[in-house]
Amino acid sequence: MxxxxxxxxxxxxxSRQTIAEAWTEAIQHHIPDHSGFTKEDIGNLMGLQIPVIAERLFPDEPLERRKELMDACAVVDQKLIRQKGGxxxxxxxxxxxxxxxxxxxxxxxxxxxxxxxxxxxxxxxxxxxxxxxxxxxxxxxxxxxxxxxxxxxxxxxxxxxxxxxxxxxxxxxxxxxxxxxxxxxxxxxxxxxxxxxxxxxxxxxxx
Missing domain, CATH: 3.40.50.1000 (HAD superfamily/HAD-like)
Structure with a gap:
């Protein structure tokens, strides 16, 4: 082998804590009254593909809106991960x-x-x-x-x-x-x- x-x-x-902070920042920018995410919330999503995560997090949103929100999360989490790591x-x-x-x-x-x-x-x-x-x-x-x-x-x-x-x-x-x-x-x-x-x-x- x-x-x-x-x-x-x-x-x-x-990287759960860093992602939780990043996604909270991103989502609250788009949905100000959103409660944000915890480390445990992110842990429950680990291993899933992004479209499945989007469906679980935003079941009432149309597909295009889900993609917009997840894209926003990705921009912030990659920036924060580069800064803080996991x-x-x-x-x-x-x-x-x-x-x-x-x-x-x-x-x-x-x-x-x-x-x-x-x-x-x-x-x-x-x-x-x-x-x-x-x-x-x-x-x-x-x-x-x-x-x-x-x-x-x-x-x-x-x-x-x-x-x-x-x-x-x-x-x-x-x-x-x-x-x-x-x-x-x-x-x-x-x-x-x-x-x-x-x-x-x-x-x-x-x-």
């Missing part, structure tokens, strides 16, 4: 450094275009990853984006590391093993392997 593809939120970092999971960079010595690393996340770049910029981690993808750029599902990354990087074997049912479904769609990051936000119904801390991935990949 030469390639590891990662989910982002709940797998590499916890909470990297313990030993993240040291572990990425070790893994990158033996494996090619990638990110596939269900985020808007620009979010992964903001993650890179905030924490200086871009050099560890060979490529990345998201539905904000492609309009594809997570499973389809995994296959896209595999195809354009000539990857014939890989594992996907994530924390939600959506991550499991994506790995199954792509036909690759799923490693469950149990320290994250979700509870998938199945997995091939499990890690309870990020650094456990080094030992697991060596077995």
């Amino acid at each position: 030469k390639s590891i593809i990662f989910d982002l939120d709940g797998t590499l970092w916890d 909470k990297l999971f313990e030993d993240l960079e040291a572990t990425l450094k070790l893994l990158a010595e033996q494996y090619d690393l990638y990110i596939v996340s269900n985020c808007e275009d620009g979010y992964i770049e903001a993650f890179y910029e905030a924490h200086g981690l871009e050099s560890y990853f060979k490529d990345y993808e998201n539905p904000g750029r492609t309009g594809l599902s997570k499973g389809e984006n995994i296959l896209l990354v595999m195809e354009r990087n000539s990857i014939d074997q890989a594992v996907y590391v994530g924390d939600t049912q959506g991550d499991l479904d994506a790995a199954r769609h792509a036909g690759i093993p799923f490693i469950f990051a149990s320290y994250g936000f979700g509870t998938p119904e199945d997995y091939d392997e499990k890690i309870t801390t990020f650094k456990e991935l080094v030992k697991l990949m060596d077995t």
Whole structure:
């Protein structure tokens, strides 16, 4: 196995507080009497594609209005993430450094275009990853984006590391093993392997 593809939120970092602050600022600009968002609110949305999030947050708004509101949230959250970053999971960079010595690393996340770049910029981690993808750029599902990354990087074997049912479904769609990051936000119904801390991935990949 030469390639590891990662989910982002709940797998590499916890950006819930920063996103909650950003989305509150954005939405209250457009809807002044909106109560805003908490860290817990954002956690309940992690792993979902943006259109699904928009439907859950603004069920009474037409599609174009939902898109306008989510676009406003994206502008503010990317700005704030670049400034404040998020909470990297313990030993993240040291572990990425070790893994990158033996494996090619990638990110596939269900985020808007620009979010992964903001993650890179905030924490200086871009050099560890060979490529990345998201539905904000492609309009594809997570499973389809995994296959896209595999195809354009000539990857014939890989594992996907994530924390939600959506991550499991994506790995199954792509036909690759799923490693469950149990320290994250979700509870998938199945997995091939499990890690309870990020650094456990080094030992697991060596077995």
